Amino acid sequence: MAETTTRRTTGTGTRATVDEVMAEIAELEDPRIREVNSRHGDDHGVNLTRLRALAKRVTTQQDLARELWETDDTAARLLAILICRPRAFGRDELDVMLRGARTPKVSDWLVGYVVRKSPHADELRVSWFADPDPAVASAGWALTTDRVAKDPDGLDLSGLLDVVEAEMRDAPDRLQWAMNHCLAQIGISHPEHRARAIAIGERLEVLKDYPTPPGCTSPYAPVWIAELVRRQATA
Structure with a gap:
C-alpha cells in the first residue's frame, strides 16, 4: 500500500x-x-x-x-x-x-x-443472507429487498415470508429492521403476497410502536404497505 x-x-x-x-x-x-x-x-x-x-x-x-x-x-x-x-x-x-x-x-x-x-452483488447477497453475524445477514436481507422490488425473478417470495414469520420477532435489531423492510417490500410490490405480508406484520407486531414523526410513514409493515400502495394508486 x-x-x-x-x-x-x-x-x-x-x-x-x-x-x-x-x-x-x-x-x-x-x-x-x-x-x-x-x-x-x-x-x-x-x-x-x-x-x-x-x-x-x-x-x-x-x-x-x-x-x-x-x-x-x-x-x-x-x-x-x-x-x-x-x-x-x-x-x-x-x-x-x-x-x-x-x-x-x-x-x-x-x-x-x-x-x-x-x-458481485447477488453472489454476496446469497453468501450474506444466512450469515451467523446479524450485521452481515442484515446486508444480505437489504440486497434481497432490492431484488424483491426491482428484479424478483428467481426469488422464492413465499420462502422469504416463511423465514420472516419464523425469525423476525426475535431477530437482533438491525437484522429485524432489514427483515421487516423485506416483508413490507413484498407486500408493496407483489399483490399476490400482500394479504399474507400484512397478516404476518399484524401477528408479529414488529415496530408497531416505533416513534414516527408527523408526515413520515410508520415502519410497521401493515401501515407501511397500506400507505405505499395508496400512493401508487393515486400516482
Missing part, C-alpha cells in the same frame, strides 16, 4: 495527501453531531452534507479511497465510500470490508453505494 504521504490530484487541480484529507475531516467534527450519532451506534461527528461536499471536491480516487478505508476512522470510511469506484472492488475484498465495517452507517453506505453497484 502507498505511504500516506503520497500526493494525489483532486478535481480542482490541487494535490492532497491522505493526512491532509484526514485533517479536513477533523475540521468538520461537531461534538453535538457525535453525541446524536452515538445513540445510534455511530462514532463520528461529521455533518454528512459537508462530507459530501468534500467528496465532490476530492473527486473519485480509488487508491485514496482504499487508504482512507484502512484508517478505520468512521468519517474517513464514509468519505472513502463516496470517492471510490464500486466496480473496482473484488468479491472477497467487499466481504472483508463489510465484516470490518463496525458501525451501522458505514455498513449501510457500503451496501447502498458500493455493493449494490458491484458485479
Whole structure:
C-alpha cells in the first residue's frame, strides 16, 4: 500500500495527501453531531452534507479511497465510500470490508453505494443472507429487498415470508429492521403476497410502536404497505 504521504490530484487541480484529507475531516467534527450519532451506534461527528461536499471536491480516487478505508476512522470510511469506484472492488475484498465495517452507517453506505453497484452483488447477497453475524445477514436481507422490488425473478417470495414469520420477532435489531423492510417490500410490490405480508406484520407486531414523526410513514409493515400502495394508486 502507498505511504500516506503520497500526493494525489483532486478535481480542482490541487494535490492532497491522505493526512491532509484526514485533517479536513477533523475540521468538520461537531461534538453535538457525535453525541446524536452515538445513540445510534455511530462514532463520528461529521455533518454528512459537508462530507459530501468534500467528496465532490476530492473527486473519485480509488487508491485514496482504499487508504482512507484502512484508517478505520468512521468519517474517513464514509468519505472513502463516496470517492471510490464500486466496480473496482473484488468479491472477497467487499466481504472483508463489510465484516470490518463496525458501525451501522458505514455498513449501510457500503451496501447502498458500493455493493449494490458491484458485479458481485447477488453472489454476496446469497453468501450474506444466512450469515451467523446479524450485521452481515442484515446486508444480505437489504440486497434481497432490492431484488424483491426491482428484479424478483428467481426469488422464492413465499420462502422469504416463511423465514420472516419464523425469525423476525426475535431477530437482533438491525437484522429485524432489514427483515421487516423485506416483508413490507413484498407486500408493496407483489399483490399476490400482500394479504399474507400484512397478516404476518399484524401477528408479529414488529415496530408497531416505533416513534414516527408527523408526515413520515410508520415502519410497521401493515401501515407501511397500506400507505405505499395508496400512493401508487393515486400516482
